[in-house]
Amino acid sequence: MPGQNVGRRDFMRRAATGAAAGAAVGIVAPATASGAEDPASAKPDAQPADMALSDIPNFCGHEHWGSIMALGTVEEGFRADVLQGTLPVRGVTVWDLVLDPYGWGWLNSGGSDLGEKTQAAGKRDFFAWWNEDPARAFAAAKPLLERHRLTGVFRCTARGIQTLHGVDISSFDQDAWVAADRRVAEAYNDIHAWHPKAMAKAGFEGLVRAVHPEFYSRTDDARGAASEKGYLRTLMRIDPLTALWTKKNPRRDQLADMVHVDPVDAKTWREFIGRILDRARDGGAVGIKQLQAYHRPLDFQHRADGEVKFRGALSDEEKRSFEDWVVHECCKQAHDRKWPHQVHVGTNNLPQSSPLPLEALAKRYPGMPLVLLHCWPYLAESGYLAKLVPSIHIDTCWQAVLNPAFYGEAMRLWLGYVPQHKIMCAHDATSVEMAAGSALFVREMLAKEIAATGGGRDTGQALLHDNAARLYGGGH
Ligand SMILES: [Zn+2]
Numbered sequence: 001m002p003g004q005n006v007g008r009r010d011f012m013r014r015a016a017t018g019a020a021a022g023a024a025v026g027i028v029a030p031a032t033a034s035g036a037e038d039p040a041s042a043k044p045d046a047q048p049a050d051m052a053l054s055d056i057p058n059f060c061g062h063e064h065w066g067s068i069m070a071l072g073t074v075e076e077g078f079r080a081d082v083l084q085g086t087l088p089v090r091g092v093t094v095w096d097l098v099l100d101p102y103g104w105g106w107l108n109s110g111g112s113d114l115g116e117k118t119q120a121a122g123k124r125d126f127f128a129w130w131n132e133d134p135a136r137a138f139a140a141a142k143p144l145l146e147r148h149r150l151t152g153v154f155r156c157t158a159r160g161i162q163t164l165h166g167v168d169i170s171s172f173d174q175d176a177w178v179a180a181d182r183r184v185a186e187a188y189n190d191i192h193a194w195h196p197k198a199m200a201k202a203g204f205e206g207l208v209r210a211v212h213p214e215f216y217s218r219t220d221d222a223r224g225a226a227s228e229k230g231y232l233r234t235l236m237r238i239d240p241l242t243a244l245w246t247k248k249n250p251r252r253d254q255l256a257d258m259v260h261v262d263p264v265d266a267k268t269w270r271e272f273i274g275r276i277l278d279r280a281r282d283g284g285a286v287g288i289k290q291l292q293a294y295h296r297p298l299d300f301q302h303r304a305d306g307e308v309k310f311r312g313a314l315s316d317e318e319k320r321s322f323e324d325w326v327v328h329e330c331c332k333q334a335h336d337r338k339w340p341h342q343v344h345v346g347t348n349n350l351p352q353s354s355p356l357p358l359e360a361l362a363k364r365y366p367g368m369p370l371v372l373l374h375c376w377p378y379l380a381e382s383g384y385l386a387k388l389v390p391s392i393h394i395d396t397c398w399q400a401v402l403n404p405a406f407y408g409e410a411m412r413l414w415l416g417y418v419p420q421h422k423i424m425c426a427h428d429a430t431s432v433e434m435a436a437g438s439a440l441f442v443r444e445m446l447a448k449e450i451a452a453t454g455g456g457r458d459t460g461q462a463l464l465h466d467n468a469a470r471l472y473g474g475g476h
Helices: 008-020 094-098 101-109 114-120 126-132 134-146 152-165 174-202 222-229 239-243 250-259 266-282 316-337 358-364 379-388 404-414 432-453 457-472
Strands: 058-063 204-211 233-237 285-290 341-345 370-374 392-395
Touching: 058 370, 058 432, 058 457, 094 126, 094 152, 094 174, 101 114, 101 152, 114 126, 114 134, 126 134, 134 174, 152 174, 152 404, 152 432, 174 204, 174 222, 174 432, 204 432, 204 457, 233 266, 239 316, 250 266, 266 285, 266 316, 285 316, 285 457, 316 341, 316 358, 358 370, 358 379, 358 392, 370 379, 379 392, 379 404, 392 457, 404 432, 432 457
Parallel strands: 058 204, 204 233, 233 285, 285 341, 341 370, 370 392
Antiparallel strands: none
């Protein structure tokens, strides 16, 4: 969202409250579509016969599958990021995938207010409207959404739906949307069986999602949690910790109870962070992640213990100082554990989200691989850091979802400049469908740009799979 200055957290929240407008509960039983073709055995989207990289598995090192309204939200964020084994709170519709937080957010930021039309029709949210009266809901959404049909998010999701469910919604034919809806609902009847099945079909091998600290102690569905462990690795988000300074703070109190340390000063905060990271490690975490780029610059200063106030009524300067201290302490502990640390850069809060200040942080904690996410529009700056700082890596995730051409631009800039063990290609998608569509664009454009530089399959193997598998472990 260049120039919009909209933080992703606000953006997600707005999407949650806007798209949701009471989206909460049980609208419709998922369609059963008896006799319908098994979506996962449907023919994949036609792929160019000369696409040389289609058989190389793609390790998805940064995703948000499950950040859709049908899975619901809790105070800390999307339920899928707070509770293990999250199940949908209502039937999943094709619109949950298309009007995800990105699609819905950009519809609004682009000036198309589907929420207003929904309210004018007297419906509590668009998903309910679709279930109750598909013809009128479709007629309201179509002209607004068609304006976005060339943008990355719609193209990725539509292409993923075609690949995984065998229906082309990009024609904006209502019958196609009804057919896609039925297949999506059926697949998501068992979301934790659907994810691995869809991953196999999309050629994904390895999935990493960032979750909240509470995820390692809370479960929605035990059976779902057991299945999820079979296909998901996690990173723990550290940005929630930077908000735990207020005098009264129920979230801090809960975490303190969980790890038996109440953080009040530098000593107890170090212990608190250490125990939370231990708990995350015991729950399978393979690193940490943060998205402060969306509301502050990334020049995290090193602060001495004595100059930081850890609790109370903090001024803006004191808050900044506390945030800096927490980020440095998390980085120090990640460095000791040799854990990767994903940091969002660019895409929002421009021009405050430049990655350049991260060079100092990376050099201070060299044992912590630092992964710059998205990088657009700071493609040159990110490539420069990856080339010149041993621990800095770059991930193209979200580029294709913004605009597939951004990914092509990144490859043109980076392949001839950055060594190939530094570049990774995740998708930052809110559903496996969006990721599958993004991956098709990525594979095609990567093949083209590799050919243009005279490279071979080894480069595709490194970027699509090996680099992320090495960093996040496993990789089968
Ligand atoms: Zn992300």
